[in-house]
Amino acid sequence: MAEQTAGEAAEQPQPERPADKAGQARRAGQAGRAGPAAGPAPATEPRPAGPPGVPTVVVDGLHIVYRIYGAGAGKGSATAALRRMLLRQGSPSVTLVHAVRGVSFTAYRGEAIGIIGSNGSGKSTLLKAIAGLLPPDRGRVYTDGQPSLLGVNAALMNDLTGATNVVLGGLAMGMTQEEVRERYQGIVDFSGINEKDDFISLPMRTYSSGMAARLRFSIAAAKNHDVLMIDEALATGDRAFQRRSEERIRELRKEAGTVFLVSHNNTSIRDTCDRVLWLEKGELLMDGPTDTVIKAYEDHTAGG
Numbered sequence: 657m658a659e660q661t662a663g664e665a666a667e668q669p670q671p672e673r674p675a676d677k678a679g680q681a682r683r684a685g686q687a688g689r690a691g692p693a694a695g696p697a698p699a700t701e702p703r704p705a706g707p708p709g710v711p712t713v714v715v716d717g718l719h720i721v722y723r724i725y726g727a728g729a730g731k732g733s734a735t736a737a738l739r740r741m742l743l744r745q746g747s748p749s750v751t752l753v754h755a756v757r758g759v760s761f762t763a764y765r766g767e768a769i770g771i772i773g774s775n776g777s778g779k780s781t782l783l784k785a786i787a788g789l790l791p792p793d794r795g796r797v798y799t800d801g802q803p804s805l806l807g808v809n810a811a812l813m814n815d816l817t818g819a820t821n822v823v824l825g826g827l828a829m830g831m832t833q834e835e836v837r838e839r840y841q842g843i844v845d846f847s848g849i850n851e852k853d854d855f856i857s858l859p860m861r862t863y864s865s866g867m868a869a870r871l872r873f874s875i876a877a878a879k880n881h882d883v884l885m886i887d888e889a890l891a892t893g894d895r896a897f898q899r900r901s902e903e904r905i906r907e908l909r910k911e912a913g914t915v916f917l918v919s920h921n922n923t924s925i926r927d928t929c930d931r932v933l934w935l936e937k938g939e940l941l942m943d944g945p946t947d948t949v950i951k952a953y954e955d956h957t958a959g960g
């Protein structure tokens with residue numbers, strides 16, 4: 657398992673996580689919340705009894721804090737920084753945004769986990785931290801295998817054709833040229849980009865945002881991932897594409913992976929995930945079976 661702590665590179669291999677750590681984090685997850693911060697009472701369903709399986713991601717008391725330097729107008733510019741250096745002035749003001757607050761849970765091989773919560777509740781930040789893109793301020797993230805984050809903003813090259821992006825995307829994910837050649841047609845068919853015309857030969861900038869998101873998902877889903885994290889990708893496709901994506905997510909889970917899905921679309925979460933984490937103001941409010949957590953979330957949003 658790889659461990660990411662504050663100030664450490666995510667990719668650095670770390671010693672095997674002690675077995676008792678998984679138990680601790682799982683219990684913390686079962687308690688519905690973790691860390692010292694106060695908040696609403698836990699409302700967590702007991703998880704089904706039985707062997708928990710192989711942990712793939714352990715998040716233990718995780719805090720993520722963004723630091724925004726020189727939040728005031730003009731203070732963050734290079735000229736302003738140079739001026740401060742020349743005048744030997746101190747650093748500009750720093751605004752702290754505490755985006756994830758003491759979150760703990762353990763994810764297991766073969767699980768599909770939805771992450772829900774209102775805007776700004778910390779869902780994308782949590783995914784980025786699991787992917788190793790944000791260092792923890794406090795707490796730890798352990799992952800087994802290389803997590804892949806698939807966001808709707810994942811970088812494809814707008815001036816290149818869809819076809820070239822399929823090839824480059826496949827190579828960037830570590831496929832060999834032969835694997836890319838073998839899977840190329842499957843990726844294009846899965847994306848549905850060519851259903852109406854030969855769009856795959858056109859530059860990506862001519863695609864609608866839905867088409868681009870479908871192509872991104874199709875490229876990423878062509879590979880088997882140890883831990884695949886999807887940020888909202890399913891919300892952008894039409895219903896037929898969503899169904900194909902949900903089916904692919906089920907296959908990825910069977911191939912021993914763990915899938916995280918961030919979405920505001922509760923139907924996608926219901927159709928895809930068996931477990932849901934509900935974040936609010938950076939805290940883990942609830943961790944349990946999909947129906948129970950989504951019902952509580954819907955009751956909460958209907959009431960508020």
Ligand SMILES: Nc1ncnc2c1ncn2[C@@H]1O[C@H](COP(=O)(O)OP(=O)(O)OP(=O)(O)O)[C@@H](O)[C@H]1O
Nearest residue numbers: 722724753755773774775776777778779780781782
């Ligand atoms: N790069 C950043 N720099 C500073 N603050 C950030 C940054 N990204 C997110 N935040 C802040 O962190 C908090 C959590 O944001 P995040 O994007 O993780 O929430 P979210 O639940 O994914 O939101 P949404 O549902 O709107 O996508 C918010 O207060 C947001 O303003």
